[in-house]
Amino acid sequence: MTPATLEITILGSGTSTGVPVVGCDCAVCRSSDPRNQRTRCSALISDGRHNILIDTAPDLRQQALREDIRRIDAVLYTHSHADHLHGIDDLRGFNLRSKKSIPLYGSPQTLGRIRHNFGYIFAGLDTPGYVPRLSLHPVATNFSLFNLTIVPIPIDHGGMPTYGYRCGPFAYLTDCNGIPESSLALLDNLDLLVLDGLRFKPHNTHFNIPQAIQMAEIIGARQTLLTHLSHEVDHPRHAPQLPAEVDFAYDGQRLALPLHQMAEETLLRQLP
Ligand SMILES: [Zn+2]
Numbered sequence: 001m002t003p004a005t006l007e008i009t010i011l012g013s014g015t016s017t018g019v020p021v022v023g024c025d026c027a028v029c030r031s032s033d034p035r036n037q038r039t040r041c042s043a044l045i046s047d048g049r050h051n052i053l054i055d056t057a058p059d060l061r062q063q064a065l066r067e068d069i070r071r072i073d074a075v076l077y078t079h080s081h082a083d084h085l086h087g088i089d090d091l092r093g094f095n096l097r098s099k100k101s102i103p104l105y106g107s108p109q110t111l112g113r114i115r116h117n118f119g120y121i122f123a124g125l126d127t128p129g130y131v132p133r134l135s136l137h138p139v140a141t142n143f144s145l146f147n148l149t150i151v152p153i154p155i156d157h158g159g160m161p162t163y164g165y166r167c168g169p170f171a172y173l174t175d176c177n178g179i180p181e182s183s184l185a186l187l188d189n190l191d192l193l194v195l196d197g198l199r200f201k202p203h204n205t206h207f208n209i210p211q212a213i214q215m216a217e218i219i220g221a222r223q224t225l226l227t228h229l230s231h232e233v234d235h236p237r238h239a240p241q242l243p244a245e246v247d248f249a250y251d252g253q254r255l256a257l258p259l260h261q262m263a264e265e266t267l268l269r270q271l272p
């Protein structure tokens with residue numbers, strides 16, 4: 001991969017239960033198609049030298065083994081719900097390899113909740129190797145990470161404010177059922193949008209698939225992948241019914257995006 005490429009890996013495309021759902025005998029949960037087997041929602045951004053993880057799903061260890069991820073240089077948190085957070089302790093394995101602390105980014109509210117829920121991690125205990133080494137970095141606006149510009153995108157998750165993130169030609173907006181106008185303005189000219197599209201039936205904190213398709217049209221990315229999918233979604237059966245620019249994400253999916261535009265953007269920001 002050349003340095004001018006951003007590689008995106010869908011680590012998990014599933015809703016909070018994962019698919020198959022424990023104890024469920026439906027056709028999707030019993031399907032042998034790997035695109036119907038979904039770990040909890042997460043993604044990896046790589047510029048070839050650094051790996052930026054979005055959320056620490058409870059399946060993080062399994063995802064890292066499956067994709068042979070050997071380093072994590074930073075984590076972007078969308079919000080503090082358990083399906084996006086509870087793999088946090090598995091970051092310890094990456095600390096042990098790198099001997100470095102991992103910076104975590106998110107809204108002040110999200111990071112406050114993480115500090116509260118996982119107090120043992122931040123208590124300064126003298127137990128080297130047994131507790132992940134993590135630092136908290138609240139963000140409210142654009143910031144620079146390994147020469148990439150990261151743009152937090154405020155979105156609405158049924159009344160709970162959460163973040164999506166933009167990095168150059170890529171944006172990741174999971175767990176939302178509303179995107180304010182001010183955030184839509186940050187989503188122009190995307191090559192790839194990953195967007196919440198939970199299921200066909202309506203839901204009070206997630207876009208359902210018809211709403212997600214409508215939002216994908218408004219945002220107008222060259223390609224949109226729906227994620228956070230429930231066991232209502234049968235990939236081989238339902239994907240052909242989607243518009244040409246929209247598809248379902250699946251675990252292990254990899255996409256390479258050119259970085260030219262962002263390099264220019266970053267350069268402009270760095271000018272005095
Ligand atoms: Zn979720």
Ligand SMILES: [Zn+2]
Nearest residue numbers: 024026029231
């Ligand atoms: Zn099922």
Ligand SMILES: [Zn+2]
Nearest residue numbers: 079081157175
């Ligand atoms: Zn959520």
